[in-house]
Amino acid sequence: MKKITVMEIQNAVKGVLLCGNADTMIEGIAIDSREVSSNDIFFAIVGEEQDGHIYAGSAAEKGCPAIVLHNKQIADEVKKIRPDTAILLVEDTTRALQDLAEWYLSLFPIKKIGVTGSTGKTTTKEMLYAVISQKYKTLRNLGNYNNHIGLPLTIFHLEEDIEVGIFEMGMSEFGEIHRLADIVRPDLAVITNVGTSHIEYLKTRENILKAKMEITDFFQDKNKLFVNEDNDMLTKKMVSKCMQEKKKDDASYCEDFQIVTAGEDEHADFQLSHRRDLGESGIQFTITHEKTSQEFSLPLLGNHNGWNAMLAVAVGASLDISLKEAAAGLANMEGTNRRLNIEVKNGIKLIDDTYNASPDSMKAAIDVLMSISGARKVAILADILEMGEVAEEYHYQIGEYVSHKEVDVVITIGKNAKFISEGAEAASKKTIVIHHEEKETLMDNLEDFLKPGDVVLVKGSNGMRMAEIVNKIRSL
Known part of the structure; x- marks a missing residue:
C-alpha cells in the first residue's frame, strides 16, 4: 500500500480526529486486531457475528498508531489506554472503509475492470488475470474478497506499478453492486451470466439482471460492457431493455456505452466454437474475432469454462492483447480452490x-x-x-x-x-x-x-x- 497520512484518511472518510497526530504515516489497513502492525490503521467494523469495537483496545495495545471508530464511548476508553493513538470518529466504520478505498483508488491512473454474474465470477476473474497479466502489471481480488468489505481491502493492495485492476463484485440484493461500482467506477465490465442465485430475495431473473446491471450505473459513453450472449437474459435485446428501464428510473443513466457480445452465435463479436471436453486434461475451444481464429487449451475441468474464457479474451482484446497472447496466458491457468x-x-x-x-x-x-x-x-x-x-x-x-x-x-x-x-x-x-x-x-x-x-x-x-x-x- 502507498503511504498516506491520518489527515488524508480523515478527509477521505469525513471523520473527526479526537486525539493523536494527523501527520502519522499509515502503510496498511486492518480489520482484525490480531493482524495489526505498527504502521496500520484499524477499522472497527461491525459484522454479522462480531463488533470490531470490542477489539479496538487490543489493537491499540499492540501498537496500532491509528484507529477508526463510530462509538464515542469506546473511543474514550481507547484514548485512556494509549493517548498518543490517532483516533478518528466517523458515522459508520464500514462506510468509512469504503470511502477511503474510493479515494485511494482515485490516486492511481489504472484501467479498472468490474466482474459480476450469477456463476463463474471468480473463475472469470482469474482468467482475466491470466490474460491481462501477459502484458500489464495487474491486481485482482484475492479469494472471495468481492463484497462491501472485501473489495475495499483489495483496493488497498494497489501499488504505484499497477496498470490494471480487476474487481469481482458479488451481491444478493438490489443496491449492493451499485455501491461497489460507485467505489470502483469501472472502465470495462463483465457479466458472466444471469441464473437463479439469490432468487429468494430478488424473486425473478429479470430482477437479477437489473441488479447485475448496476455495474454500469456509473458508465459513460466511452465504457464497455461484455456479456455472454448465449445466456438468455444477456442477449442484446434483453440488456438493451434493461438499460431503457434503468433510464426511466434515473435520467442521468448513460445508455450510449458499447455492448460487446461473446458466444456461440455466429453474429457474436467474439465467437466461441469447437468446444471439446477432454475430461481430466481440461478443455479445448476456438475463438474467432474479426476473421482471426485461435485455438485454446485450458487446463480446467468443465466445458462450461469456454464461456468464461471467451469473456476474458474479449476484454483482453480491448486492451490490445492478441488472441495468441490470451491463449498463452490461459494455457498456464491454475484451478481455484474448491471449484471443480x-x-x-x-x-x-x-x-x-x-x-x-x-x-x-x-x-x-x-x-x-x-x-x-x-x-x-x-x-x-x-x-x-x-x-x-x-x-x-x-x-x-x-x-x-x-x-x-x-x-x-x-x-x-x-x-x-x-x-x-x-x-x-x-x-x-x-x-x-x-x-x-x-x-x-x-x-x-x-x-x-x-x-x-x-x-x-x-x-x-x-x-x-x-x-x-x-x-x-x-x-x-
Missing part, C-alpha cells in the same frame, strides 16, 4: 466443488463428473440455499438431470436436497439414490461405501459445509 478441483485419494478420484452452488453450476458439475473416467460415478449433493419458493422445483430438476446423465449413485444431504433424490428416482430406476438429512450420518458410512475406482463429486452451497465431506474422503 480434482485429486486422487486411495484410488478414488475426488472432485471438490464445495465453494458454492446454484442450479446451473450443479448441472455443470454433473457434466464434469460424467467426463472423468472411472468405475462408478458418485454425486454427493447438498442443498442449494437462497432459492426461496422455487427451491423444490429447481432441486427436483437437478435430480432429473442426474438420472438423465446416468450417474451411478446420487447421495443427497439436507432439507431441499431430498427433492433431488425424488427427481432422480422419478426419472430413472438405474441411478442408486440415497438421502441423508444430516451429513454426519453419511460421513460415518463413507469408508464402507466408497471404493477404489470411484469418481466422486461433492457439491452444495457454502452454508452446507460440504468441505467436511471432502476432508473425510481425503482421510479414508
Whole structure:
C-alpha cells in the first residue's frame, strides 16, 4: 500500500480526529486486531457475528498508531489506554472503509475492470488475470474478497506499478453492486451470466439482471460492457431493455456505452466454437474475432469454462492483447480452490466443488463428473440455499438431470436436497439414490461405501459445509 497520512484518511472518510497526530504515516489497513502492525490503521467494523469495537483496545495495545471508530464511548476508553493513538470518529466504520478505498483508488491512473454474474465470477476473474497479466502489471481480488468489505481491502493492495485492476463484485440484493461500482467506477465490465442465485430475495431473473446491471450505473459513453450472449437474459435485446428501464428510473443513466457480445452465435463479436471436453486434461475451444481464429487449451475441468474464457479474451482484446497472447496466458491457468478441483485419494478420484452452488453450476458439475473416467460415478449433493419458493422445483430438476446423465449413485444431504433424490428416482430406476438429512450420518458410512475406482463429486452451497465431506474422503 502507498503511504498516506491520518489527515488524508480523515478527509477521505469525513471523520473527526479526537486525539493523536494527523501527520502519522499509515502503510496498511486492518480489520482484525490480531493482524495489526505498527504502521496500520484499524477499522472497527461491525459484522454479522462480531463488533470490531470490542477489539479496538487490543489493537491499540499492540501498537496500532491509528484507529477508526463510530462509538464515542469506546473511543474514550481507547484514548485512556494509549493517548498518543490517532483516533478518528466517523458515522459508520464500514462506510468509512469504503470511502477511503474510493479515494485511494482515485490516486492511481489504472484501467479498472468490474466482474459480476450469477456463476463463474471468480473463475472469470482469474482468467482475466491470466490474460491481462501477459502484458500489464495487474491486481485482482484475492479469494472471495468481492463484497462491501472485501473489495475495499483489495483496493488497498494497489501499488504505484499497477496498470490494471480487476474487481469481482458479488451481491444478493438490489443496491449492493451499485455501491461497489460507485467505489470502483469501472472502465470495462463483465457479466458472466444471469441464473437463479439469490432468487429468494430478488424473486425473478429479470430482477437479477437489473441488479447485475448496476455495474454500469456509473458508465459513460466511452465504457464497455461484455456479456455472454448465449445466456438468455444477456442477449442484446434483453440488456438493451434493461438499460431503457434503468433510464426511466434515473435520467442521468448513460445508455450510449458499447455492448460487446461473446458466444456461440455466429453474429457474436467474439465467437466461441469447437468446444471439446477432454475430461481430466481440461478443455479445448476456438475463438474467432474479426476473421482471426485461435485455438485454446485450458487446463480446467468443465466445458462450461469456454464461456468464461471467451469473456476474458474479449476484454483482453480491448486492451490490445492478441488472441495468441490470451491463449498463452490461459494455457498456464491454475484451478481455484474448491471449484471443480480434482485429486486422487486411495484410488478414488475426488472432485471438490464445495465453494458454492446454484442450479446451473450443479448441472455443470454433473457434466464434469460424467467426463472423468472411472468405475462408478458418485454425486454427493447438498442443498442449494437462497432459492426461496422455487427451491423444490429447481432441486427436483437437478435430480432429473442426474438420472438423465446416468450417474451411478446420487447421495443427497439436507432439507431441499431430498427433492433431488425424488427427481432422480422419478426419472430413472438405474441411478442408486440415497438421502441423508444430516451429513454426519453419511460421513460415518463413507469408508464402507466408497471404493477404489470411484469418481466422486461433492457439491452444495457454502452454508452446507460440504468441505467436511471432502476432508473425510481425503482421510479414508
